Amino acid sequence: MKTLFFLSIFCVTCILPAFSQCLDDQKSLLLGLRNSLIFDLSASTRLVHWNHTKDCCNWDGIECDVFGHVISLQLDNEMISGGVENSEYLFNLSYLEKLNLAYNNFHKIQIPKGLSNLANLTHLNLACANFAGQMLVQNLKELKELYLDSVHISAQGKNWCYAISSSLPDLRILSLRYCELSGPIISSLLELPSLSVLQLDGNNLVSAVPDFSANFSRLTTLSLADCSLFGPFPEKIFEIPTLQNLVLSANVLLSGSFPQFLRDGSLSTIALGDTNFSGPLPDFISNLTMLSTLDLSDCNFSGPLPPSIGNLTELTYFDISDNNFTGSIPLFHLSKKLRYVAASRNSLTGSLSSMHFEGLSNLVYICLEQNLLSGNIPSSLFALRSLKLLLLSENEFHGQVQELSNLSSSSLEFLDVRYNHLEGPIPKFFSKLEKLKTLLLSSNKFNGTVQLEMFKIPSLSTLELSHNDLFVQLTDSDSSLPLFPNITQLGLASCKLQRFPNLPRQSRLWNLDLSSNQLTGEIPNWIWEIGNGSFTFLNLSNNLLHGFQKPYKFPSLNSLDLHSNRFHGELPIPPSSSFYVDYSYNYFTSSLPNDIGHFLSNAYFFSVSNNNLTGEIPPSICSANPLDVLDLSANALTGGIPPCLTKKKNLAVLSLGRNNLSGTIPDTFSVNCNLQTLDLNKNVLGGKIPRSLVNCPSLELLNIGNNRIEDTFPCMLMTASLRVLVLRSNKFYGDLQCLEAIQKWLNLQIIDISNNNFSGGISFLSFSKWRGMISANDNKQLTYNNFHLGFIPGYYYQDAVTLYMKGLEMNLTKILTIFTSIDFSKNKFYGEIPYSIGDLKSLYGLNLSHNEFTGSIPASIGNLTQLGFLDLSVNKLTGKIPVELASLTSISVLNLSYNRLFGKIPEGPQFQTFSAASFEGNLGLYGCPVDTSCIKIGSGVSPPGFQNGEVHLKKEIDWDYVSAALGFAVGFGSTVWLTLHCKRWREMFFGKVDQIYLKFFPNC
Incomplete structure (x- = not known):
């Protein structure tokens, strides 16, 4: 009978859930809740x-127990925005065990206190619902x-850790990602014996990972990504027997290495991307037989990849990109389950031709960009029917891409082999990839003639053939059908096109790049009609175009790039x-339209530099509110700078140099202005800075050189962002006594204050503060100073500056972040040269000539191993030339002439290559090269100090180097012979040259 009784109870219990009905009081509470909530009816x-006519236990999001009590309320992602703050309906659902209000928007209201009434809650989800306030968990012990x-x-670590551990003894899953928590994590969390999932990503913990974390005996997931963690990561955490998922990504100061993994470990996910983990990838990683995801991207791992990695039969995602791995790549002996391969930015070498791709039937993604892989790309890659994306750009692949057959069944959708050394003709098999949507072949060495029609693939939407050695041949087909039925982006830059491709029927085309070709004549007017109104990006730069076929009407273009052509006449509106509008480097001769600002109402970038525009800058240009970059430089513009222009808060680049602008610089820069580049070089501006x-705290480049500014040194520029300061050839005066500003120029690379009336000493300058000239060469990659336009990737403005070296004008159109120079020449500075000048380890150019410096040449200059240009001429320096200077092997220009130096010129392989002119006017110097016995007659080799090798050099007479020029011209007449061999005549001659120089150029 007892058995029968329990069986009957069991059956009733099993049957009741199917027939449970919502109790009336529960239905009333739910309907009241629905009516009180503010939510979007169209999105719910x-x-x-x-509906009150139905059993509430059958409503979506509701679950009841066997007695009709509501125990689960799932209202996530219902677009609720209010109505729960003091909801008597919600907080009287006393049987509720699960409450989910995630992914709504409660506009940062406090977490309702009424939640504490729901004492039976076992699951609470308020994630991403825009709540605020402290955790009210004291009464939610279940x-x-x-x-x-x-x-x-x-909350701080000690507060939130204690609040949880003391109130929630049975907690198993704790997810507090992006809650603005701080650290450290304290050991009270160990009082949660059942904790299996701990997710704290995106908090500002700013602490080390505590060792006690390895004591969570049931932990399956530990996720601490982007938490500002630092220090060594405890290896014991890797060895937690139950641990399956370890996510530590985006903690750049967190270091560590792999331990010796135990066999048959439970780890399935290891994500260490963007951390400072280092060391080799150990052979015993193969012990992690359950591993499915391994992300080691952007770390410091090194060494070869272990062959045993092929034993990871469960691996589906493998990313080791941006490390220092070396050797060949054994990746493709991996499991047939492998779906993702990413190993970009390493030093992987070897060939792919021997790899076994055939068996990887699940592989959908391969990324091996920016390595040192070489050889041919194997045909087996293209036989992978599941492959949808292949990225092999920026390697050293060479040779031809092999012809393949029977590829009609290939599933390849995305192929990128840009930035390699692939050569030979374009393979014809591409036309057989019927599912191919994106084909990127640019920046290789493909050559020969290619018919554009060979890429007539039905599904192709993006085709990029730019920057190879191809001659793309166009057909004259008059077919009414489009050449590419689905093409949206077409890149044919540098393809030797001599006429426009026939594209008027491309109804989906919105991005067309025909730059750097041989297009001549006028732009055909049909080009403005392609895309059926969707045509938005056009690049015709670097061609030979001179006009527009009429009639024409621009469509709703977003980007129009016509720079470096032969357009002339009026500026097209x-x-x-x-x-984005770029008309620079053409021959437009009109003035800027008075209403130009109206047509730039959406523009972020507008450049008409290097034309022949005249007239004044119209004030309407200030109405172009989004404008980030305005470049009107190198024209013939006159008048003043509109005061409204410097008021623009958004403007990041203002380049008005090399015009005829007059007046003063408007003193109207707004509070919190965004200006990064201000270039007013070579105008006739006066007044003060x-x-x-x-x-403008973000100012990086200030160039007001070659004007008529009369002011003291700009001590108000106390910004650490300043990289380039050019005050050259103005009327500045006074000393540099403003340490508070100068010591804040931590990133300064280039300073040119030459040809002014500055005076005083510079011994107080602590050059060691200018870290931009100390550690610039520590950068792993060469980068340029430029302003990136945030509205679209790949668009940027590149800063330029004009420097003077070797008596010549040098236009740096690309300012490398490693290029550094100091030019204090042609002023009235006196005193000693600071010894700390030797701290500027990455300094390339140093010019202190034509001043009144005294004392000896600092021996610390010998520490400047990157120095290529040194001019200390025409000062009052005394003593010997430091022997340390002879160790400078990078120096190509040296001028120590006209000082009071004495003693023997130091011997060194570089010093012996300079001409005597480098040491002229120092009566006490002797040794090579001033001694005549050192001169090799008829060598025919120009001394390195006076060779012209720079790009963009503009020759001009610089009388500072008259002596150097004459001394250099060996064998060109008796004047040169006397210069080299007759000391008295030499002194008399150069004395007369200096008198003539001062007579004709009194202000220089």
Whole structure:
């Protein structure tokens, strides 16, 4: 009978859930809740369907127990925005065990206190619902799962750790990602014996990972990505027997290495991307037989890849990109389950031709960009029917891409082999890849003639053939059908095109790049009609075009690039929809239209530099509100700078140099201005430097050289962002006594204050503060100073500056972040040269000539191993030339002439290559090369100090180097012979040259 009784109870219990009905009081509470909530009816998928005529236990998002009590309420992603703050309906659902309000928007209201009434809650999810306030968990002792991601809690480690550990003894899952928590994590969390999932990503813990974390005996997931963690990571955590998922990504100061993994470990996910983990990838990683995801991207791992990695039969995602791995790549002996391969930015070498791709039937993604892989790309890659994306750009692949057959069944959709050394003709097999959508072949060495029609692939939407050695041949087909039925982006830059391809029927084309070809004549007017109104990006730069076929009307273009052509006449009015307009390096001769600002109402970038534009800058240009970059330089513009222009807060680059602008620089720079580049070089501007420039904390380049500014040194520029300062050839005066500003120029690379009336000493300068000239060469990659336009990737403005070296004008159109120079020449500085000048380890150019410096040449200059240009001439320096200077092997220009130096010239392989002119006017110097016995007659070799090798050099007479020029011209007449061999005549001659120089150029 007892057995029968229990069986009957069991059956009733089993049957009741199927027939349970919502109790009336529960239904009333739910309907009241629905009516009180503020939510979007059009977006709701559950609340909107609650109907009083149906059993509430069958409503979407509702679950009841066997007695009709509501125990689960799932209202996530219902677009709720209010109505829960003091909801008597919600907080009287006293049987509720699961509550999910995630992914709604409660506008940062405090977490409702009424939640504490729901004492039976075991699952609470308020993630990403835009709540704020402290965690109210004291009365929720039954909680097993707590999700508060993106709740604005803002608590310190000791507070939130204790609040949870003391109140939630049975907690198993704790997710507090992006809650504005701080650290450190304290050991009270160990009082949660059942904790299996701990997710704290995106908090500002700023602490080390505690060793006690290895004591969580049931932990399966530990996720601490982007937490500002630092220090060594405890290896014991890797060895937690239950641990399956370890995510530590985006903690750049977190270091560590792999331990010796135990056999049959439970780890399935290891994500260490963008950390400072280092060391080799150990052979015993193969012990992790359950590993499916391995992300080691952007770390410091090194060494060869272990062959045993092929034993990871469960691996589906493998990313080791941006490390220092070396050797050949054994990746493709991996499991047939492998789906993702990423190993970009390493030093992987070897060939792919021997790799076994055939068996990887699940492989959909391969990324091996920026390595040193070489050889041919094997045909087996293209036989992978599942492959959808292949990235092999920026390697050293060479040879031809092999012809393949029977590829009609290939599933390849995305192929990128840009930036390699692939050569030979374009393979014809591409036309057989019927599912191919994106084909990127640019920046290789493909050559020969290619018919554009061979890429007539039905599914192709993006084709990029640019920057090879191809001659793309166009057909004269008059077919009414489009050449590419689905093409949206077409790149044919540098393809030797001599006429426009026939594209008027391309109804989907929106991006066309025909730059750097041989297009001549006028732009055909049909080009403005392609794309059926969707045509938005056009690049015709670097061609030989001179006009527009009429009639023409610009479509709603977003980007129009016509720079470096032969356009002339009036400036074409840009479409008002455009955000990028570049008309630079043409021959436009008109003035800027008075209403130009109206047509630039959406523009972020506008450049008409290097034309022949005249007239004044129209004030309407200030109405172009989004404008980030305005470049009107190198024209013949006159008048003043509109005061409204410097008021623009968004403007990041203002380049008005090399015009005829007059007046003063408007002192109207707004508070918190965004200016990064201000170039007013070579105008006729007067007055003072605007004091309101102090409102521009992001200023990186200030060039007001070659004007008529009369002011003291700009001590108000106390910004650490300053990289380039050019005050050359103005009327500046006074000393540099403003340490507070100068010591804040931590990133300064180039300073040119030459040809002014500055005076005083510079011994107080602590050059060791200018870290931009100390550690610039520590950068792993050569980069340029430029302003990136945030509205679209790949668009940027590149800063330029004019420097003077070797008596010549040098235009740096690309300012390398490693290029550094100091030019204080042609002023009235006196005193000693600071010894700390030797701290500037990456300094390339140093010019202190034509001043009144005294004392000896600092021996610390010998520490400047990158120095290529040194001019200390025409000063009052005394003593011997430091022997340390002879160790400078990079120096190509040296001028120590006209000082009071004495003693023997140091011997060194570089010093012996300079001409005697480098040491002229120092009566006490002797030794090579001033001694005649050192001169090799008829060598025919120009001394390195006076060779011209720079690009963009503009020759000009520089009388500072008259002596050097004459001394250099060996064998060209008796004047040169006397210069070299007759000391008295030499002194008399150069004395007369200096008198003539001062007579004709009194202000220089």
